[in-house]
Amino acid sequence: VNGCPSHLLEPSRLQLIPYSEDFSQSSWIKGRSSVLSDLIISPDGTQNADKLTENTDTGTHELVNVQTVVSGSNYSLSVFIKSGMRSKASLVLAGNAFSSGGNGQALYDLSNGTIISTSGGVTSSIEDYGNGWYRCSINKVSVNTSGVVALGLVDDNNNISYTGNGTSNAYFWGAQVEQGSYPTSYIPNYGTS
Numbered sequence: 001v002n003g004c005p006s007h008l009l010e011p012s013r014l015q016l017i018p019y020s021e022d023f024s025q026s027s028w029i030k031g032r033s034s035v036l037s038d039l040i041i042s043p044d045g046t047q048n049a050d051k052l053t054e055n056t057d058t059g060t061h062e063l064v065n066v067q068t069v070v071s072g073s074n075y076s077l078s079v080f081i082k083s084g085m086r087s088k089a090s091l092v093l094a095g096n097a098f099s100s101g102g103n104g105q106a107l108y109d110l111s112n113g114t115i116i117s118t119s120g121g122v123t124s125s126i127e128d129y130g131n132g133w134y135r136c137s138i139n140k141v142s143v144n145t146s147g148v149v150a151l152g153l154v155d156d157n158n159n160i161s162y163t164g165n166g167t168s169n170a171y172f173w174g175a176q177v178e179q180g181s182y183p184t185s186y187i188p189n190y191g192t193s
Helices: none
Strands: 029-031 033-041 047-054 058-060 062-068 074-083 088-094 104-109 114-119 123-130 133-141 146-153 161-163 169-179
Touching: 029 033, 033 062, 047 146, 062 169, 074 088, 074 146, 088 133, 104 133, 114 123, 146 169
Parallel strands: none
Antiparallel strands: 029 062, 033 047, 047 169, 058 161, 062 146, 074 133, 074 169, 088 104, 088 146, 104 114, 123 133
16 A cells, blocks of 8 residues: 555575676676676666676677576576667576576567567566666576576577677676575675575
């Protein structure tokens, strides 16, 4: 009810990304891309969001984080994304842990806040956080213990693998991996899980 206090009731979750806001860390593998740190204001009101810029190679232009998970469990990957020169982005759950039915993947249109497509048996969502920021999420059940998560750029033709131009980019902040069938409120992390 408008004007009345309320409670946010959520389950306890563990944030599995050790550097959730600093994509320049070595735990984030830069695939055909580079990161510039703390360039714009993030959803928390601080100038701490990073810019991911594609290089000129052919392939995926992404940030990859290796994860050890529990086989047979739901996992959710979420991240806040804002368009730059690229207005489309992708989230991927891959590796042996998420190989059943193909890599789990979702593509997002950041210009109008919609999901372009999903594949690999995932569920996905996108939520408007204002000022051009969207929290995008993807979920899939693991079938093994070794997996990777990826946050990537998508070209104008909805390809995640393409020849980059060396300048196109988007902004990322607040990545989270958690065991569960949906993302909970963002849990910042600065070096430990």
